[in-house]
Structure formats: structure tokens, C-alpha cells
Amino acid sequence: MIDPIEFIQNASSITKKSMNKLKLKTNPFSEKPIRGNTKFFVGRTTELIEIADILGAAQYGSISNAAIVGTKGIGKSSLLNVIYYAAKRQNHWTVELEASQVTPRQFLIHLMYGIIRDNIFAMDGTLSTDYMEHSQKIIDIYRRLESFSDKTPVHYPREKIERDLDYLLNNVKEEGKLCIILIDEADQFAKKSCLGLLQFFHSFLYDEGILSFFAGSPTLMENLTKVSPAMRDRFPKIINMPPLSKEEAYDLILRRLKDAQTVKANGYDPFTENAINTIVEECDGIPRRIIMTCSESISIGLKKGLTEIDENIVKTAMKKLGISIGHQILNHLTPAQSKIIKALAESGGKSTVTELAKILNNSPGTIGTHLSDIYEMGYIYKDRSGSNVYYILSKELKDVLIPEEENL
Ligand SMILES: Nc1ncnc2c1ncn2[C@@H]1O[C@H](COP(=O)(O)OP(=O)(O)O)[C@@H](O)[C@H]1O
Ligand SMILES: [Mg+2]
Structure with missing residues (x-):
């Protein structure tokens, strides 16, 4: 009989040894959108220039909402998050939400809650008195929705929500400040049940001082305009995210590796040159694919106790991930x-x-x-x-x- 506690301890010390063999302190390829910490952020110069232009112009009154579109894993959420921090730093009111899995009513309450939480709560968690009464009510409703789901009969009809949202935004915007609304996974709004919401957005997104970025699939605008044709003119700017260039793909891998390498490592350790080339060639400049392939290759290397990862390991990893050319x-x-x-x-x-x-x-x-x-x-x-x-x-x-x- 093995002692289960000892078993786990042994197993993790073996992993640590294998990690050492690969000259790594940790597996640096975790699949998460880049949030705040931009040291791993590569490329996207064109997109950043476009965004800076939009933000700059909006401050002087020429507001144009933008759609950020691209395939899965191309880096939309990461870019949206960069906008979040950039806008915050310029002291704009900023709120970031995901459109997925909420009813239109829930979404509007989330939106209001987000605006209040991220922008009018003071550091100590209190609300400034001007917004006290109104905001507290919204927060209470939000908390009830959070704990009981949208099925509970909270009496807060859509028209009232929309009026409150208008009130909130018009009363809290200070001189020269924008309210920037970032919505990820916006394809979720391309449903019949969201028509009312899109119609609301149609007037809402035209308000002075409100700037919105919607992120979604390459066909986002087509999908939205199928439900509400009026949406198209609300998004005069489309930021199309292309794959990373080869240089950027190498840079992405190298930056992450550097961060996790032990002192003994050099260059692209633990990957062989061919392994890196295979990853860059096969992943088509899609950051998520690159990251997942690297991560899976390292996992295999760890399990096998290898000292280096060659292109065969990379190919095995890709097979496992199903990133075949067919896919x-x-x-x-x-x-x-x-x-x-x-x-x-x-x-x-x-x-x-x-x-x-x-x-x-x-x-x-x-x-x-x-x-x-x-x-x-x-x-x-x-x-x-x-x-x-x-x-x-x-x-x-x-x-x-x-x-x-x-x-x-
Ligand atoms: N410009 C970038 N530089 C480095 N890594 C990136 C970049 N863009 C995205 N990534 C990474 O790629 C993965 C997918 O990005 P994400 O923003 O979630 O894509 P999407 O929202 O388009 O599906 C994440 O692990 C993220 O950290
Ligand atoms: Mg995303």
C-alpha cells in the first residue's frame, strides 16, 4: 500500500526534476487572454495605431464605434483588454463585458453594474454621494440577479433599465471624459431575442461621449445586421485582425520561454531549432495555436523526462490537439x-x-x-x-x- 500523500509528493518532485531537465522553471505557455500584463504582447502595431486614432478622435468629439474581428484565438480578447487599460489610464470611464449567455435584460444590468463598480466606487468600496441612491439600487438588483439567476421576478422592467442607464451615463460623465464600453464575444447578440437590445444600442451607441468596441468573429457585422440592419452604420470602423507574421510568432515563443528559463538555458531551449520552425510553420500565425502547441509539447516532454523537444514531439502534440491541416x-x-x-x-x-x-x-x-x-x-x-x-x-x-x- 502506498501512502497517498507521499505518492502525490513524489510525483510532483519528479515533475520538478523533469522541468529542470528541460531547463525551465515553469511551463510558460498558459492559455489566457493577455490582461494588464503586456510583457508577452507582440505585434499588432497596425491595430494599435487604429485604436489610438479612434480614442484620440473621440476625445475631440468625433466618435466612431469599432468592431474588432478575427478568427478564434487570434487575440481579440487580448486586444480588447489592452484598450481597457489604455482607456483607464486616460481616466475615461471604462467597462468590459462578455456578451455570452445572458438575456438582454441581464446584460443591461451587468453593464450598469460594471459601469458603477469600475468607475464610481471609490478605492475604499464606498460610492460617492452624488450617485449613492441610484447606484445602490442597481447594485442590489445586480446582486439579487447574481444569486438567483434571471428567473426570479425582480421587478425591474427593460424600459426602466434603459432609462436608468441613460441617467447614469449622462450624470456621471465629466467634462472631456468618455464612457468606453468593451463587449467581447459580441456574436452572441446576433439572435432574434436580442433584437430589442440591438435597437436600444442603436440609439445608445450614438450618444455623445459613448464609445464602444465590439469584438467577435470575422462575420460579426454580417451576423448583427441580419438581426438589426441598423447596426452597420453604428460601427463605421472595422479592425480586422490578421495572423501574426513569422517574426512575431518567433517573438511570442521566445518572450515566454525567456521568462521561464533557468540560468542554464540559452536561445529557444528546450525546443530544437526544427521544433520551433515546425510550430511557426504549422500554426498559421494564430497565437492560441502557437501557445497550445508549445504547451502540449512541453507536457509531453515532461512526461517522457526529455531534455529537449524536437519536431516529432511537436507533431505528436499537434495530433493530440487536433490542429491538423484538415482542421x-x-x-x-x-x-x-x-x-x-x-x-x-x-x-x-x-x-x-x-x-x-x-x-x-x-x-x-x-x-x-x-x-x-x-x-x-x-x-x-x-x-x-x-x-x-x-x-x-x-x-x-x-x-x-x-x-x-x-x-x-
Ligand atoms: N498580441 C499577442 N501577443 C502575444 N500573445 C497573444 C497576443 N494576442 C493573443 N495572444 C495569446 O493568444 C491566446 C488567444 O488570445 P485571445 O485574446 O484569447 O484570442 P481571441 O479572443 O481572439 O480568441 C491567448 O493565450 C493570448 O495570451
Ligand atoms: Mg476571446
Whole structure:
């Protein structure tokens, strides 16, 4: 019988030894948006200039809300958080919230609570008297919602919430100060149930002194305008986040490693040069992929007690994370395209426009257009036999979509 306490102690001392073998003090690749601590923040010069311009112009009255868009893991939340701290430092009122999983009513209460908590609570946790009565009421409501969820019958109707929010903002803005509202995961508002909320935003985001940044997917604006067409003119600026350049990707890895290396380490230790190159090549400049691949590679290295991590370990890590090329392609496709690709996989990886149109219950014209787009991108092949044109999945897509035993 082993003593369980001793067992855990032994196991963690082995990890410590393995960590030492890799010349690391800790695994420096934790997957979290960059918050406040910007020593790991790389690149994004173009985006930062755009943001600085927007903030600068807004201070002199020309306010234009902006949407920050990009694929998953590209760094939207991190950028939003940089804006938060920059705006705070300029003494603007700033509030940062996530749009996910809340009803419109809950969201507005969260928004008001955030504004009060982050901007009118004094350091000692008291409220300045001017806002006392009103704010205290909102805080009470917020606390009740937090502990009992939105299902409890708190009598605080939407119209009243909206009036209070207007009151709050108009009374608390000081001369020359903006109220900056940062909303992450804004695609969550692209639902019918959020139409009222979007309509409210439509007038609210036009108020003098309110500047808003919405972060979301590459199709954020399309998604929002589908629900409320008026949203488009509220976001005249779109900040599109491209992948990191190769240099920036190397920089991201190196900065994190440097922070965690022991004195014995040098360069990109514990990674071999080939390992680093593989990571940079395969992760397409997406920070989240780079970080997760590095982190997983280090975990494998620790488990195996290795002294260095080569490209084979990196490849194993990628397989485990499912960051195969096929997955990367799937991430690039629009929802309509990916539906077609899945139907093509279900037909064994080879099919015609007519067959796919039948499966998807759509017109051959539409399916044909999508297929030729996907063909142009090089993700499927064409094979002409007789009068039929067959579309065939690329090997990369077959690998992820068709189970091994069927995939000949
Ligand atoms: N400019 C950057 N420099 C360094 N690391 C970054 C940068 N942007 C994002 N990251 C890292 O990449 C990961 C994903 O970033 P995140 O902001 O959460 O992306 P998104 O919100 O677009 O999904 C996080 O671990 C974050 O720390
Ligand atoms: Mg995010």
C-alpha cells in the first residue's frame, strides 16, 4: 500500500526534476487572454495605431464605434483588454463585458453594474454621494440577479433599465471624459431575442461621449445586421485582425520561454531549432495555436523526462490537439461551405453537384457556386468521367472527416 500523500509528493518532485531537465522553471505557455500584463504582447502595431486614432478622435468629439474581428484565438480578447487599460489610464470611464449567455435584460444590468463598480466606487468600496441612491439600487438588483439567476421576478422592467442607464451615463460623465464600453464575444447578440437590445444600442451607441468596441468573429457585422440592419452604420470602423507574421510568432515563443528559463538555458531551449520552425510553420500565425502547441509539447516532454523537444514531439502534440491541416481548412470555411464539405464526406469523399444538392435539399446552382469557391481554394479536386464531374475531398480533409477504416 502506498501512502497517498507521499505518492502525490513524489510525483510532483519528479515533475520538478523533469522541468529542470528541460531547463525551465515553469511551463510558460498558459492559455489566457493577455490582461494588464503586456510583457508577452507582440505585434499588432497596425491595430494599435487604429485604436489610438479612434480614442484620440473621440476625445475631440468625433466618435466612431469599432468592431474588432478575427478568427478564434487570434487575440481579440487580448486586444480588447489592452484598450481597457489604455482607456483607464486616460481616466475615461471604462467597462468590459462578455456578451455570452445572458438575456438582454441581464446584460443591461451587468453593464450598469460594471459601469458603477469600475468607475464610481471609490478605492475604499464606498460610492460617492452624488450617485449613492441610484447606484445602490442597481447594485442590489445586480446582486439579487447574481444569486438567483434571471428567473426570479425582480421587478425591474427593460424600459426602466434603459432609462436608468441613460441617467447614469449622462450624470456621471465629466467634462472631456468618455464612457468606453468593451463587449467581447459580441456574436452572441446576433439572435432574434436580442433584437430589442440591438435597437436600444442603436440609439445608445450614438450618444455623445459613448464609445464602444465590439469584438467577435470575422462575420460579426454580417451576423448583427441580419438581426438589426441598423447596426452597420453604428460601427463605421472595422479592425480586422490578421495572423501574426513569422517574426512575431518567433517573438511570442521566445518572450515566454525567456521568462521561464533557468540560468542554464540559452536561445529557444528546450525546443530544437526544427521544433520551433515546425510550430511557426504549422500554426498559421494564430497565437492560441502557437501557445497550445508549445504547451502540449512541453507536457509531453515532461512526461517522457526529455531534455529537449524536437519536431516529432511537436507533431505528436499537434495530433493530440487536433490542429491538423484538415482542421485548419475547416476553420477557414464559411458555415455554408463546411456543410457541403461534410455532405461530401458523408458520400464517401466523392460526389457530384446534383447528388450534393439532393442531400442538402438546395439548388444545384448554389451548391455548384460554393463548390467552385472551395475548389479555387484548393481544398477539393475535380474528376471528370464521362458526362459527370465529380468533386473529391483533399487528403487533409479526408483525414479529419472520414474515419480511418473507411478512408482508403
Ligand atoms: N498580441 C499577442 N501577443 C502575444 N500573445 C497573444 C497576443 N494576442 C493573443 N495572444 C495569446 O493568444 C491566446 C488567444 O488570445 P485571445 O485574446 O484569447 O484570442 P481571441 O479572443 O481572439 O480568441 C491567448 O493565450 C493570448 O495570451
Ligand atoms: Mg476571446
